[in-house]
Amino acid sequence: MLSIKNLHVSVGDKPILKGINLEIKPGEIHAIMGPNGSGKSTLSHILSGKSGYTVTEGSATYQGKDLLDMPPEIRAREGVFLAFQYPVEIPGVSNVYLLKAALNSIRKHHGQSEVDAMDFLTLVKGKVRLLEMDEKFLYRAVNEGFSGGEKKRNEILQMAILEPKLCILDETDSGLDIDALKIVSEGVNSLRSPDRSFVMVTHYQRLLDYIKPDFVHVLAHGQIVKSGGPELALELEEKGYSWLEDAEASA
Amino acid sequence: MAVANSSQYIDAYAQTFADLSEQSVAWLKQQRADALEQFTSTGFPAARDEEWRYTQISALAKTLFLPAQHSASIAVDAEWLKNYQLADAWSIVLVDGFFSAELSVLDGLPAGVVVSSLAQALAEPASAALLTDKLNQAVNFDENGFVAFNSAYFADGVWVHIPAKQVLAKPIQIVHVATQSAVAINTRTVIVADEQSEAQLIETFVGLEGAYVSVAIAEVFVGQNADVTLYKVQVESEKALHFGGTYVKQARDARFRHDNFALGGLLARSDVHTDLDQASECELNGLYLGVKRQHIDNHTRINHLKPHGISRELYKGVLDDKARGVFQGRVVVAEDAQKTDSQMNNRNLLLSNDAEADTKPQLEIYADDVKCGHGVTVGQLDEKSIFYLQSRCVDEETARNMLTFAFANEMVDKVKIKSLHDVILGQVLLRFPQEGIDKEWL
Numbered sequence: 001m002l003s004i005k006n007l008h009v010s011v012g013d014k015p016i017l018k019g020i021n022l023e024i025k026p027g028e029i030h031a032i033m034g035p036n037g038s039g040k041s042t043l044s045h046i047l048s049g050k051s052g053y054t055v056t057e058g059s060a061t062y063q064g065k066d067l068l069d070m071p072p073e074i075r076a077r078e079g080v081f082l083a084f085q086y087p088v089e090i091p092g093v094s095n096v097y098l099l100k101a102a103l104n105s106i107r108k109h110h111g112q113s114e115v116d117a118m119d120f121l122t123l124v125k126g127k128v129r130l131l132e133m134d135e136k137f138l139y140r141a142v143n144e145g146f147s148g149g150e151k152k153r154n155e156i157l158q159m160a161i162l163e164p165k166l167c168i169l170d171e172t173d174s175g176l177d178i179d180a181l182k183i184v185s186e187g188v189n190s191l192r193s194p195d196r197s198f199v200m201v202t203h204y205q206r207l208l209d210y211i212k213p214d215f216v217h218v219l220a221h222g223q224i225v226k227s228g229g230p231e232l233a234l235e236l237e238e239k240g241y242s243w244l245e246d247a248e249a250s251a
Numbered sequence: 252m253a254v255a256n257s258s259q260y261i262d263a264y265a266q267t268f269a270d271l272s273e274q275s276v277a278w279l280k281q282q283r284a285d286a287l288e289q290f291t292s293t294g295f296p297a298a299r300d301e302e303w304r305y306t307q308i309s310a311l312a313k314t315l316f317l318p319a320q321h322s323a324s325i326a327v328d329a330e331w332l333k334n335y336q337l338a339d340a341w342s343i344v345l346v347d348g349f350f351s352a353e354l355s356v357l358d359g360l361p362a363g364v365v366v367s368s369l370a371q372a373l374a375e376p377a378s379a380a381l382l383t384d385k386l387n388q389a390v391n392f393d394e395n396g397f398v399a400f401n402s403a404y405f406a407d408g409v410w411v412h413i414p415a416k417q418v419l420a421k422p423i424q425i426v427h428v429a430t431q432s433a434v435a436i437n438t439r440t441v442i443v444a445d446e447q448s449e450a451q452l453i454e455t456f457v458g459l460e461g462a463y464v465s466v467a468i469a470e471v472f473v474g475q476n477a478d479v480t481l482y483k484v485q486v487e488s489e490k491a492l493h494f495g496g497t498y499v500k501q502a503r504d505a506r507f508r509h510d511n512f513a514l515g516g517l518l519a520r521s522d523v524h525t526d527l528d529q530a531s532e533c534e535l536n537g538l539y540l541g542v543k544r545q546h547i548d549n550h551t552r553i554n555h556l557k558p559h560g561i562s563r564e565l566y567k568g569v570l571d572d573k574a575r576g577v578f579q580g581r582v583v584v585a586e587d588a589q590k591t592d593s594q595m596n597n598r599n600l601l602l603s604n605d606a607e608a609d610t611k612p613q614l615e616i617y618a619d620d621v622k623c624g625h626g627v628t629v630g631q632l633d634e635k636s637i638f639y640l641q642s643r644c645v646d647e648e649t650a651r652n653m654l655t656f657a658f659a660n661e662m663v664d665k666v667k668i669k670s671l672h673d674v675i676l677g678q679v680l681l682r683f684p685q686e687g688i689d690k691e692w693l
Contacts, residue, residue, distance in 0.1 A: 072641035087638035092657025105644035
């Protein structure tokens, strides 16, 4: 699905990622954990194509294609989905409009015709119920005036409708109360499938109580300093990040 | 001694003035004479006037725009007009400033509601009597040279009277159509909504290809506890000059809303002034779109004269190419206007390096217990938003178009009359790159 090899990324002259290696197979859930400033967000941004970053070395291959060479919208149409840490408010563009534009772009990209208006509504309304959202949300402007929890739920709604192959969740748990976290997690869990992979970028272990990862990687100072199973997350919760950062510094 | 930019007009309009004066009742004859005297001494506004420093009106000196003539044969295609004239409204149509009974649709107006040619109303003693304490009362000709010019030379216009407690089931639309070139179209509109009435009105300005100047002054009187919404849709021809003024007097507890869509014209200026009495409320919305070399000016003044008034104002501008947009918004809170609650906002989106936005919000507060705020932004499309849309499969150009459209559409969406909303939406889409914008999905 995704193969990241020796990836080095800078912002201006400042190196942020210093040789990331990561293999993600279909159906796997990988959690990327790390303290603030470790490069977690940079990793999710670089995978989704945000500008302002320079790749100085290494590669990221998605389904056999050079991911880093594609504009963001092509990545998205190819099935890469970034759930934003801070979803952007787009006043004046309704949720349903954006969903339709997005879905039809994907279909066009794959040589399919535009989605039928009735089928589209049936699809969207089904997903809205799944996420326990009010249908009125569809007709409101994208994220405008939404609470933190509503915004995150909206991200998952988009994900559920666009059916990506690789889902990158950037600090999805931040700003969520426990009820919203449950709903969002259930939404993500319902999307798990053998051909869909997840990368969850998170500071806290909390989210992983609800979405069980297959692998946990710890990012510090731009490198993966430790990888392991779900138990690693619990260890981090207990001991914090400093023991790993120290270990790396002395290594 | 007339000032340079107006003397050629005074000479060229001498016969027109004599004719109009001849037809006018005594009080109106006097008003015209006073207005002419004012115009003679001040002329058209000059850039040295602070309120006019951004508005270049030199085109009026370069070309002499003669008075538009009342033509017997109407050069307006009724089918074409349907693009602007709403099917679900009563409408009164002025062609080159003169009432056209043929194009107007006024059947079924409730008893007591008057929508008529102003010239006809002034010719009837009964309605003329009603107009004596209205005409030139919401604005005086010393306001500026265009008001003076208009007061001296207007030949026709519209008179709307909505009696007390009348709630109109349909909007009233005033359609100004310009067909002639190199002329000045001078119209005056007087709208009186008596106490506890409710009405929605629309002023539409549309022109054929020509280069003409449209001077349209409207006076609106909103009675006690009455509720008036006035939409202005200015889609003049590309070469036209438009000088519009809307002057409003709100009685106690009156509500007035004005939605101003300034989309057309080469040089277009719109002034909206309203005086609020005790506990009256006003909402002023505006959208100005400038492309190519358009210059679009918007000036508003909200006068809180008495306590407990509420005013809300939001003007948004989108400027592309070499267009220039101006917003001058002034809120004055009189000493007596305690507990005033006022908020003024102006937001500008620049799409090109050569586009320009000048914005000048002014608060003048003489009371000490008020809540007044203003906010102004001039910016470009937000890169974060563009990336967000790209991450949702939308290509960059479409993302830019969507965001531009969305910025403008916030104002279009406030229009609750469906047919009008669709007309305005169509006009907005006409003026902007719409690759990737699918109207059917909106």
